[in-house]
Structures are given as C-alpha cells and as structure tokens.
Amino acid sequence: MLARGHDGLTPRTTRLSDESYLDFVETFRGIAGYGSFPVVAATGDALVEEKLGSLSSDLDLDDVNEVFNSTAIAKTWQRIMRTHQEMNWRRVRDSYEPVQDELVERMEKAADNGNLVIQPGFVTPDYARREIHLQPGGYTEHPLAGIIYHYGTKVFYAGMNDSDEVQIEVANTTTAPADGKVKKVMDLACSIGQGTIALKQRFPDAEVWGLDVGEPLVKYANLLAHERGVDVKFIQALSEDMPFEDGDFDIVSAYILFHEVPVHIISETVQEVFRVLRPGGVFSIFEFPSATQNLPPSQRFMIDYDSKNNCEPYSPGFVYADFHKIIKDAGFELEQGPKNSNPFLQTLIATKPA
Amino acid sequence: MSEADPDMQQAMHDTAAAEADQFPVGGEIDGPGKQYFEDVVIDNLMDAFLELSAAVWTIRDRNIVLEQVLSTVLAEQGKTVDLGAMIEAYQPTPEVKAARAAERAEMVKNVFASFSKRTVNKTN
Numbered sequence: 001m002l003a004r005g006h007d008g009l010t011p012r013t014t015r016l017s018d019e020s021y022l023d024f025v026e027t028f029r030g031i032a033g034y035g036s037f038p039v040v041a042a043t044g045d046a047l048v049e050e051k052l053g054s055l056s057s058d059l060d061l062d063d064v065n066e067v068f069n070s071t072a073i074a075k076t077w078q079r080i081m082r083t084h085q086e087m088n089w090r091r092v093r094d095s096y097e098p099v100q101d102e103l104v105e106r107m108e109k110a111a112d113n114g115n116l117v118i119q120p121g122f123v124t125p126d127y128a129r130r131e132i133h134l135q136p137g138g139y140t141e142h143p144l145a146g147i148i149y150h151y152g153t154k155v156f157y158a159g160m161n162d163s164d165e166v167q168i169e170v171a172n173t174t175t176a177p178a179d180g181k182v183k184k185v186m187d188l189a190c191s192i193g194q195g196t197i198a199l200k201q202r203f204p205d206a207e208v209w210g211l212d213v214g215e216p217l218v219k220y221a222n223l224l225a226h227e228r229g230v231d232v233k234f235i236q237a238l239s240e241d242m243p244f245e246d247g248d249f250d251i252v253s254a255y256i257l258f259h260e261v262p263v264h265i266i267s268e269t270v271q272e273v274f275r276v277l278r279p280g281g282v283f284s285i286f287e288f289p290s291a292t293q294n295l296p297p298s299q300r301f302m303i304d305y306d307s308k309n310n311c312e313p314y315s316p317g318f319v320y321a322d323f324h325k326i327i328k329d330a331g332f333e334l335e336q337g338p339k340n341s342n343p344f345l346q347t348l349i350a351t352k353p354a
Numbered sequence: 355m356s357e358a359d360p361d362m363q364q365a366m367h368d369t370a371a372a373e374a375d376q377f378p379v380g381g382e383i384d385g386p387g388k389q390y391f392e393d394v395v396i397d398n399l400m401d402a403f404l405e406l407s408a409a410v411w412t413i414r415d416r417n418i419v420l421e422q423v424l425s426t427v428l429a430e431q432g433k434t435v436d437l438g439a440m441i442e443a444y445q446p447t448p449e450v451k452a453a454r455a456a457e458r459a460e461m462v463k464n465v466f467a468s469f470s471k472r473t474v475n476k477t478n
Contacts, residue, residue: 003442003443004442004443005443005445015442016415016416016419016441016442016444017412017416020411020412020415020416021408021409021411021412023411023415023454023455023458024407024408024411024412024415024458024462025408027455027458027459027462028404028407028408028462028466031459031462031463031466032462032465032466036466069390072391075390075391075396076390076400078388078390079390079391079396079397079400079401080400080404082388082390083400083401083404084404086382086383086387087404087405087408089382089383090383129379130377130379131377131379131380131381131382131383134382134383136380136382136383136384137379137380138379141379159455308376309388311377311382313376313377
C-alpha cells in the first residue's frame with residue numbers, strides 16, 4: 001500500500017524511525033506497563049485492607065482510588081500507562097499524515113468497486129464521537145482513522161496480529177447455524193474489516209457485510225478488501241439501527257463491540273441483531289469479560305483508571321451490567337461459545353429460536 | 355425499537371453531555387494532558403524519560419538496520435548503492451526481527467527494572 005511495504009498484512013510506517021519508536025512503545029507497554037501492575041496491585045490492595053478494613057467489592061470506589069493514589073507507585077503506573085499510549089497515537093498519526101492525500105485518493109478510488117455504502121444524511125451519534133483508547137479523532141473524525149487504527153492496534157496486539165491472526169481465529173470460531181445454511185453474514189462493528197475479510201474466507205459462498213459507525217473506518221476497510229481481492233460489502237451504519245430487513249442474516253458476529261457503547265445501546269443492539277437474524281440464525285459474540293464475581297480493589301482501580309484515562313467511557317457500564325440477561329431478554333437462547341486463544345475474552349453463542 | 359420515555363431520554367442526553375465534557379474529541383493526546391503527581395514537574399520528567407528511552411531505542415534500532423544493510427553491501431562488493439534508501443526499504447528476515455525484539459526487550463527491562471524489582475513500602 002505504501003512505499004515501505006507491509007509487515008505481514010499491516011502497512012509499515014512511512015519512516016524507519018517511526019517503526020523503531022513504535023516498536024519501543026510496544027515493548028514498553030508489555031514489560032513496564034502491564035508488567036509492573038502486579039506491584040501496584042499488591043501494594044494498593046494491602047494498603048486498602050489496612051486503611052479501609054477489607055477488600056470487599058462493596059467498598060466505595062472513591063475511597064479505594066484515594067488509597068491507591070496516595071502511593072507514588074500507583075501515580076507512576078498511571079503516568080507511564082497514559083504517556084506510552086499518547087506516544088503511540090501521536091507517532092502513528094504523524095507517520096501517516098504526510099501521505100494523507102495519497103491514502104484518501106486510494107480509498108476514494110477503491111470505493112468505485114460498488115462494495116461501499118455510505119448512507120446519505122447519516123448522523124454520527126454523540127456517544128460514538130469519542131477518542132476511544134486516545135485514538136486522535138476517534139473512529140469517526142479523522143480521515144485516516146482506518147490506517148491509524150490499523151497500526152495503533154498492531155502495537156496493542158504486540159505484533160501478534162500483523163497478519164490478522166486474531167480476526168482469522170474469531171472468524172474460524174464463529175458459530176454457523178445448526179442447519180448449515182449460510183447465505184448472508186454480518187461482521188458487526190467491523191472497524192477496518194479484518195474480520196469481515198476473514199469471514200468471507202471462512203464462508204466463501206456467502207454475501208458478507210461489515211458494518212461500522214465510522215465512515216473513515218469502512219472506507220479503509222473497503223480499500224483493504226479491494227487491494228486483497230476479497231469481495232465483501234461495507235456499510236456505515238449503527239449497530240442499534242441497521243438498514244436491513246427482518247431475518248436477513250444467517251450469522252452475525254461481533255468482536256469486542258459491547259464494552260465500547262453505552263448500556264442502553266447494548267440492549268438496543270442485541271434486540272436489533274435478533275431482528276435481522278432469521279429463525280435459527282446465530283449471533284457469535286467475542287467480548288470483554290463481565291464482572292461475575294467480586295473484584296479486588298486493584299482490579300476496580302484499574303478498570304476505573306482505564307475508563308477515565310484511556311477513554312473507555314462505557315467499559316465499566318458493560319463490565320458491571322448483566323450482559324447475559326440482556327441477551328436472553330431479547331429472545332435469544334444463550335450458550336457458551338468456543339474457547340479462544342485469548343483467555344481474557346468471553347465467547348457466547350446466542351441463537352434465535354427456529 | 356421501543357421508544358424511551360421522556361425522562362429516560364433526558365437522562366441519556368444529560369449523560370451524553372457529561373461524557374462529552376469529560377472526553378471531548380481533540381481533548382486527549384491534543385489536550386493539556388493528564389497530571390498524576392501533586393507536582394506536575396514529576397509528570398513532565400516521566401514523559402521526558404519515556405521519550406528519551408524511545409529515542410535511544412530508535413537510534414540503536416537504526417544502527418542495527420544499518421549494520422545489516424552494510425553487510426549486504428559488502429557482500430555485493432563494488433556495486434553503487436543508495437544506502438539511505440536501502441535502510442528505509444530494508445525488510446528484516448524473521449530471524450533479524452526476533453533478534454531486534456529480544457534486544458529491545460532487554461533494553462526496556464534494564465531501564466525500567468526498578469519498577470518491578472524493588473520492594474515498595476506502603477507509604478510509597
């Protein structure tokens with residue numbers, strides 16, 4: 001796609017110095033960022049027990065945070081987590097912006113393939129206009145949001161998703177309906193279409209759609225699919241209000257969508273997926289874990305830090321919501337999904353009764 | 355979809371407005387920045403420390419690449435080459451990539467060893 005070629009399927013940065021800098025950020029993130037949290041947790045939990053008398057999840061979160069923030073180690077951890085994240089996005093953006101005109105032109109030309117639907121008059125809801133994970137402009141406001149997301153998440157995945165390995169696993173473990181009929185598949189909140197492409201490769205005879213709220217994301221997704229010669233369709237739309245007929249899809253798959261939207265949108269989306277699935281259709285869900293048991297103070301401190309300092313405004317709402325009940329209340333039959341190599345994820349199979 | 359009642363809609367609007375104030379577009383990496391220490395100088399020092407570390411790695415990484423490229427040039431003996439372009443265009447083999455990652459991890463471990471090595475007392 002660009003002069004320096006690809007690392008796997010990921011376009012390299014425009015300069016070696018950017019690549020080296022971002023390699024540093026990636027390694028720092030694992031070793032000094034997440035690697036030092038056990039020390040923060042052990043120190044903070046011990047201090048909470050001493051000062052507040054228990055480790056109960058009933059403790060007031062403000063009190064827990066006050067205890068953690070009385071320690072220099074917690075302040076240092078927050079500083080390095082925030083700073084390395086800012087370093088990541090700033091350098092990724094700065095690397096690609098000099099070739100913005102070229103990239104935008106490529107996306108516009110690729111859109112001539114007829115596989116991209118941008119709905120006239122589409123209005124991005126305010127809740128979606130957030131710089132999730134600190135990505136500058138978020139998923140909706142920067143014309144290069146797609147490629148910025150692509151390389152930024154390469155850093156998050158620590159090089160383990162350079163060739164879409166994560167999305168390929170998700171596609172390959174997406175559950176098909178029991179009757180085996182798969183004519184139409186939806187990759188819900190598809191972002192840059194890595195999963196959409198993988199779903200097409202899994203179900204080559206099906207019509208596969210990727211849907212996302214971010215116009216620059218679906219434009220970039222369409223460019224990726226076009227350049228890889230994969231015939232999939234993309235549409236900018238809302239997961240809670242899809243422009244498709246009742247019972248249109250055999251499979252809907254969603255990878256880490258629900259912790260990025262407000263709780264009422266979670267409910268509306270699940271109900272909307274129920275509507276667009278045909279009887280016997282399957283909703284495959286790969287998502288952050290729900291808080292099904294008491295969390296120690298350190299975990300609550302980290303979730304709260306992430307929400308307020310890593311622009312995850314909706315994550316706590318999801319974690320503490322009764323996600324399984326929301327799915328069942330929509331009418332689905334719910335069961336455990338297949339294991340994923342990322343043990344952090346919960347996987348669910350929600351089937352619309354035949 | 356069912357319609358929310360007016361009170362619910364107002365509550366959602368208020369929540370969205372509060373979120374927009376807390377997480378404005380353009381307010382994250384392009385905003386004034388977060389402060390975690392009482393004295394912001396410590397935050398600034400930490401930022402500088404990370405940037406310095408990244409800069410050191412960036413230079414070191416370029417040297418590693420340069421050595422690889424020079425080796426290639428020497429192997430070709432006498433051919434005229436654009437060394438800068440070769441460096442920018444260099445595609446590491448999986449072996450070189452792994453070696454670079456290992457060196458990088460070693461450097462990060464060394465620079466930040468104190469954060470995971472030292473016992474921290476409860477007043478820290």
